[in-house]
Amino acid sequence: MKVYLETYGCTLNQADSDIMGGILKHAGFRLVKEASEADVVVLNTCTVKGRTENRIISRIEALRKQGKRIVVAGCLSINEKRVRIACPEAVLVHPGAVSFIAEAVRRAAEGKGGEFKEKAAKEGLPRLFTKPILRVPIQEGCVGNCYFCQTRLARPYLMSYSVKWLRSWVEEGVKRGAKEIQLTGMDSGAYGLDLGTNLVALLDEVRKIKGDFRVRLGMINPGHAKKMLPKMMDIFEDKKFYKFFHLPVQTGSEKVRGDMNRAHSVADFKKVVKAIRKKFPDASISTDIIVGYPTEKEEDFEKTLKLVKEIKPDIVNVSKFASRRGTVASKLREIPTEEVKRRSTELAELVRRIGAEKNGRFEGKRMEVLITERGKKGLGNGELDGGNPKGFCQLSRAIFPAGKRRPFSLLRKSGSDMETVNWKGRADNYKQVCVSGKAKMGDRVKVKITGSNFGSLFGKRI
Numbered sequence: 238m239k240v241y242l243e244t245y246g247c248t249l250n251q252a253d254s255d256i257m258g259g260i261l262k263h264a265g266f267r268l269v270k271e272a273s274e275a276d277v278v279v280l281n282t283c284t285v286k287g288r289t290e291n292r293i294i295s296r297i298e299a300l301r302k303q304g305k306r307i308v309v310a311g312c313l314s315i316n317e318k319r320v321r322i323a324c325p326e327a328v329l330v331h332p333g334a335v336s337f338i339a340e341a342v343r344r345a346a347e348g349k350g351g352e353f354k355e356k357a358a359k360e361g362l363p364r365l366f367t368k369p370i371l372r373v374p375i376q377e378g379c380v381g382n383c384y385f386c387q388t389r390l391a392r393p394y395l396m397s398y399s400v401k402w403l404r405s406w407v408e409e410g411v412k413r414g415a416k417e418i419q420l421t422g423m424d425s426g427a428y429g430l431d432l433g434t435n436l437v438a439l440l441d442e443v444r445k446i447k448g449d450f451r452v453r454l455g456m457i458n459p460g461h462a463k464k465m466l467p468k469m470m471d472i473f474e475d476k477k478f479y480k481f482f483h484l485p486v487q488t489g490s491e492k493v494r495g496d497m498n499r500a501h502s503v504a505d506f507k508k509v510v511k512a513i514r515k516k517f518p519d520a521s522i523s524t525d526i527i528v529g530y531p532t533e534k535e536e537d538f539e540k541t542l543k544l545v546k547e548i549k550p551d552i553v554n555v556s557k558f559a560s561r562r563g564t565v566a567s568k569l570r571e572i573p574t575e576e577v578k579r580r581s582t583e584l585a586e587l588v589r590r591i592g593a594e595k596n597g598r599f600e601g602k603r604m605e606v607l608i609t610e611r612g613k614k615g616l617g618n619g620e621l622d623g624g625n626p627k628g629f630c631q632l633s634r635a636i637f638p639a640g641k642r643r644p645f646s647l648l649r650k651s652g653s654d655m656e657t658v659n660w661k662g663r664a665d666n667y668k669q670v671c672v673s674g675k676a677k678m679g680d681r682v683k684v685k686i687t688g689s690n691f692g693s694l695f696g697k698r699i
Contacts, residue, residue, distance in 0.1 A: 238266050238267065238277065239260065239262055239266070239267045239268075239269045239275045239276050239277075240256060240266045240267065240268055240269065240273045240275055240277050240278075240279060241268070241269050241270075241271065241274065241275035241277075241278045241279070242254055242268060242279045242281065243257055243279065243280050243281065243296075243693055244270065244281045244525075245280070245282050245311070245379060246281075246282070246285065246289070246311070246312070247283065247288060247373055247421070248419055248421040248455060249374055249422060249423060249455070250281055250283060250311055250312075251372050251421075252372035252374040253281060253310075253311065253332065253335050253359075253374065253693060254281045254361055254509050255364050255365040255367065255372055256363070256364045256374075256591055257279065257310065257335050258333055259362065259363035259364035259365045260339055260362060260363050260364075260374060260628065261336070261338060261339060261342065261470055261614060263362070264367070265312065265361040265528070266339070266342065268358055269459060270429075272284075272300065272303075272305065273303075273682060275305065276306065276346055277305070277306045277307070277308060277345050277346050278300050278305045278307050279294065279308040279341075279342065279566045280293060280297065280307065280308070280309050280310065280311070280312055280313075280422070281310045281311040281312060281313060282309060282310065282313035282314070283312055283313065284311075284312040284313045284315065284316065284388060284391060285312075285387070285562070286387055286556065286559055287312060287560070287561065287683070288315060288547045288559065290316065290319075290646035293313055294320070295321050297309065297323040297324050297327065298323050298324070299336035300324075301323070301324045303619070305348050305504025306348065307324050307326075307327045307328070307339070308327065308328045308329075308341050308342055308345045308369070309324075309327050309328070309329050309330070310330040310332075310335065310338065310341075311332055311358050311391075312350075312387075312388055312391035312392065313391075313561075313590075314329040314330060314331045314332070314391070315331070315387070315391045315432040316562065317329060317352070317391055318500075325350070326348055326349075327345070327350065328341045328342075328344050328345040328350060328351050328352070328353070329350075329351070329352040329353065329364050331352075331353060331356075332356045332377065332391055332394075333354075333355075333356035333357065333446055334353040334354055334355050334356065334357060334361065335359065335671075336357040336358075336360075336362055336462065336492075337355070337357070339351040340353070340669050341353055343430065348561045350541075352641060356394075358595040359374070359398070360398055360399065360402045361402075362433070362507055364376070365414070366407075366410050366413045366415070366677070368410075368413060368414035368415045368416065368670065368679065368698070369414065369415060369416040369607070369608070369609050370415065370416075370417045370419060370609055371407070371410035371411075371415035371418050371419065371678040372421055373403060373410070373418060373419065373420055373421065373423060373453065374385075374398070374421055374422060375398055375420050375422045375428050375429060375436075375439060376395065376396060376398065376423070376424075376425070376428045376429075377392045377395075377399040377422060377423050377428075377456075378392045378393060378394045378395040378396055378423055378683075379395060379423050379458075379695045380424075380427050380500075380632040381424070381458065381498075381499070381500045382420075382498070382500075383487075383497055383498055383565040384497055384498045384564060384565035384566045385497060385527065385558070385561065385562035385564055385565075386532065386561070387562065387563060388423065389423075389428070389562055390563050392423055392562070393642070394430045395427050396429075396431065397425055397428050397430070397431050397456050397637050397647075398421070398433075399432065399515070400429075400434060400438060400439050400442050403420075403439060403442075403443075404442045404443065404446065407443055407446055408446055411447075411448040412448075414452050414679065415450060415696065416449070416451065416609070416679045416681075417450065417451050417452075417453060417607060417609055417663065418443070418450055418451070418452045418606055419452075419453045419455065420439075420452060420455055421468050421566070422455055423456075424456060424461065425454055425455045425456065425467070426456075426457035426458050426460070426461025426550060427458075427461060432475060435532075436461070436465060436469070436659045437465050437468045437469055437472065438627065440452075440454070440472045440478075441460070441472060441624050442467070443477070444472060444477050446477070449681070450477065450663070451477060451478070451479050451607055451663070451669060452477055452478050453479045453481055454478070454479075454481070454482070454483075455483060456483040456484075456485060456594065457484060457489040457500075458484070458499075458500065458501060458630055459481070459486065459501040459506040460500045460501030460505055462482075462484060462507045462509045463487065463501070463509055465506060465628050466512050466557030469539045469573055470474075470512065470513070470516045472515065473516070474516075476516065476665070477662065479521075479656075479665060479667040480517045480519065480521065480665060481521045481523070482509075482521070482522055482523065482668070483524070484506060484510065484522065484523070484524055485510060485525035485554075485602045486503060486506040486524050486525070486526065486544070487499060487525060487526060487527050487543070487655035488526065488527065488530065488533070488536075488537065488540075488541055489540040489541035489542070490502070490533065490536075490538075490540040490541060490542060490630045491503050491536035492532070492537060492671065493530055493532055493533050493537045494601075496530065496565075497527075497530060498565070500600045503544065504531065507544075507547075509548075510548055519525055519666050520666055521551040521552065521666045521667045521668060522548070522551050522552070523550060523552035523553075523554070524548075524550045524552070524554070525553075525554045525556065526530050526541060526545075526553055526554070526555055526584065527556050527557075528555060528556065528557055528558065528577060528580045528584055529557055529558040529576070529577030529580055529581070530580045531558065531566060531569035531570055531571050531572060533572065536583055540597075541584065541591075541663040542583070545584065545587055545588065545591065545592045546591075549591050549595060550588075550591070551592065551595055552592075553584075553588040555584055555585050555588060556576070557577050557583060557654050558572070558577060563674055564660060565670050567682075571695040576602075589690070590691070591691075592691030592692060593689070593690060593691040594676040596668070596690065596691060596692075596693070596694055597689050599668070599686045599689060599694055600686050600687070600688065600689055600694075601685070601686050601687070603668065603683060603684070603699065604664045604665070604668075604683070604686060604694075605662065605664065605665060605681055605682050605683055605684075606662040606664050606670045606672055606682055606683075606696065607662050607663050607680075607681050607695075608644065608660045608661075608672065608676050608677065608679060608681075608682060609659070609661065609662050609663060609678070610660065610661040610662070610678075611659070611660060611678070612659045612660050612661055612671060612672075619688040632696055658697075659672065659674065659675075659676065660672040660673075660676050662682070664694070668693075668694050669692065669693045669694065670686070670693065670694045670695070670696050671693055671694070671695045672682060672684055672696050672698060673695075673696070673697050673698065674697055674698030676698065682698050683698070683699050684686060684696030684698050684699060685697055685699050
């Protein structure tokens with residue numbers, strides 16, 4: 238039986254898809270590259286944003302019209318009513334029940350429908366070992382209770398995987414050619430709180446693994462990061478770790494932060510960033526900001542702008558507030574759409590200016606880059622197709638919505654023609670570098686940075 242697996246959302250979801258793919262292959266199913274080839278389509282879904290949910294529902298409706306049998310896995314499974322309206326016979330698989338994916342696919346093929354909710358450990362399950370990037374889920378669930386978050390309803394309990402098992406997973410991946418290890422979770426900082434250990438202990442074990450690889454650590458809420466700062470900074474001195482830190486602040490207003498029920502302060506975020514920058518001046522700082530939370534006044538938004546100007550993050554994931562069913566925030570009166578859009582646009586423009594300024598400072602420098610992706614050919618016309626999630630260069634969708642064309646002037650400040658760029662990779666601070674010159678996947682190459690934009694660096698191999 239032929240199965241097509243389509244993934245939406247975060248790296249944790251992608252890691253779950255690796256597990257589901259491994260289970261399906263082990264069970265004798267054939268994984269295909271196009272939905273049109275498949276007997277059953279598995280959608281591993283995301284529910285963070287209403288826009289994403291709408292896109293997935295449209296996809297389900299389109300696949301059903303094509304006569305496809307469908308399995309809906311992942312976080313959107315908690316919105317069962319809406320999924321059933323789109324496809325009554327779909328089989329639902331909740332995030333904790335991925336071990337049942339083979340049975341779910343069989344039920345879908347037979348048109349039986351159904352739902353798998355039972356939570357089961359993922360340790361020991363078959364999985365796909367991908368290279369040069371290997372995604373390793375270290376935990377799921379969290380210990381917070383943010384009032385806007387629906388994902389917490391889909392993954393309600395903290396569940397960490399043992400240090401021993403995770404180390405063996407990484408070791409096996411490195412043996413099979415993985416060069417970038419992405420340790421991922423809903424909140425990596427909460428790792429181990431249910432096991433009597435912590436994230437620092439895990440990272441210490443990972444750095445002992447022999448081999449030439451880099452580790453990208455997933456999102457850490459600032460409150461957790463603050464508690465483990467000194468030890469974490471010492472561990473990150475190891476060359477095996479990308480100097481990259483994803484610390485979601487969500488707002489620059491302490492009042493709104495409290496209204497969101499975030500378990501940290503804006504001051505905590507600033508303290509952590511200051512410590513990182515002192516230790517690693519060129520480290521990349523990524524953060525998330527929600528614009529237009531229902532209690533956000535103009536003065537609160539101004540505080541967010543001020544925070545971004547002060548911190549100058551390398552990456553800011555800007556999201557317009559969207560009410561999510563079942564959350565506390567869904568009961569609040571929303572800010573008018575046009576006002577949220579205005580604020581979002583203003584913040585996005587600021588983020589773009591800061592990103593361009595910061596990346597411009599790397600022009601002329603020499604950097605070592607790990608090649609992780611092929612570049613997209615045929616881009617010499619000076620435009621980039623923003624509708625392709627595997628496109629040539631990552632640029633903020635908050636500024637350029639998916640499907641729009643990006644003008645060449647915003648893509649490059651200087652450098653050779655885009656059509657000469659063959660590869661994408663990551664520098665040691667996780668800056669994305671588009672590389673021209675001969676290379677192959679997994680190579681570590683030296684480049685000279687010849688150009689930049691707010692999202693990427695461009696370099697020639699030397």
